[in-house]
Amino acid sequence: GQQLNQSPQSMFIQEGEDVSMNCTSSSIFNTWLWYKQDPGEGPVLLIALYKAGELTSNGRLTAQFGITRKDSFLNISASIPSDVGIYFCAGRGTGRRALTFGSGTRLQVQP
Amino acid sequence: DAGVIQSPRHEVTEMGQEVTLRCKPISGHNSLFWYRQTMMRGLELLIYFNNNVPIDDSGMPEDRFSAKMPNASFSTLKIQPSEPRDSAVYFCASSFRPFLGQTQSNQPQHFGDGTRLSIL
Numbered sequence: 203g204q205q206l207n208q209s210p211q212s213m214f215i216q217e218g219e220d221v222s223m224n225c226t227s228s229s230i231f232n233t234w235l236w237y238k239q240d241p242g243e244g245p246v247l248l249i250a251l252y253k254a255g256e257l258t259s260n261g262r263l264t265a266q267f268g269i270t271r272k273d274s275f276l277n278i279s280a281s282i283p284s285d286v287g288i289y290f291c292a293g294r295g296t297g298r299r300a301l302t303f304g305s306g307t308r309l310q311v312q313p
Numbered sequence: 314d315a316g317v318i319q320s321p322r323h324e325v326t327e328m329g330q331e332v333t334l335r336c337k338p339i340s341g342h343n344s345l346f347w348y349r350q351t352m353m354r355g356l357e358l359l360i361y362f363n364n365n366v367p368i369d370d371s372g373m374p375e376d377r378f379s380a381k382m383p384n385a386s387f388s389t390l391k392i393q394p395s396e397p398r399d400s401a402v403y404f405c406a407s408s409f410r411p412f413l414g415q416t417q418s419n420q421p422q423h424f425g426d427g428t429r430l431s432i433l
Contacts, residue, residue: 235421235422237424242426242427242429243426243427244317244404244406244424244425244426244427245356245404245424246424247421247422247423250421290356300346300358300361300369301346301358301422302358303355303356304355305355306355
């Protein structure tokens with residue numbers, strides 16, 4: 203089956219620092235999504251990517267769909283305390299409807 | 314706009330009891346997904362429906378789990394009998410998948426806030 207490796211598992215940074223996390227898959231994906239989950243809530247979509255090489259921004263967040271279609275990264279610039287949470291990548295392979303989720307990156311921001 | 318609505322938010326019950334989780338997808342969405350989230354296994358897809366029809370239930374753990382979608386605005390996930398290892402947060406998500414011939418693209422899934430289930 204499809205597998206996603208998400209790294210790092212956790213990060214502890216100072217407010218104002220930039221953050222980068224990534225996901226790699228064992229097979230080709232045609233959709234990459236990045237979600238953020240706060241405690242006690244469901245995942246909330248941050249960025250959706252649909253084309254290889256696509257680079258998309260959402261405020262301080264930037265994500266890219268890798269050229270090989272087997273990886274994606276998410277960058278957060280100038281982190282703030284409210285960026286704290288768990289970030290999940292998710293991908294959908296060719297001919298599939300369901301998403302495969304990464305194991306998440308737990309981000310902590312020190313004010 | 315109302316998002317995906319799940320109920321109850323929390324449920325605590327004794328093992329052996331029947332548990333029913335409910336989900337109302339976003340109006341206009343035609344795909345509905347049930348996920349389970351645990352610390353050990355992360356987010357796992359249990360089953361998903363397209364146009365009220367179950368498409369893939371290969372993620373359903375065993376026969377104690379069943380899901381229904383009697384209409385486009387309601388779905389249930391039932392566990393009978395429940396066991397302590399079923400304790401988890403169960404999420405429902407919905408999205409829009411265009412019909413053949415439509416020009417819209419697939420839309421991302423939107424999640425509800427989940428049901429935290431504890432089986433004692």
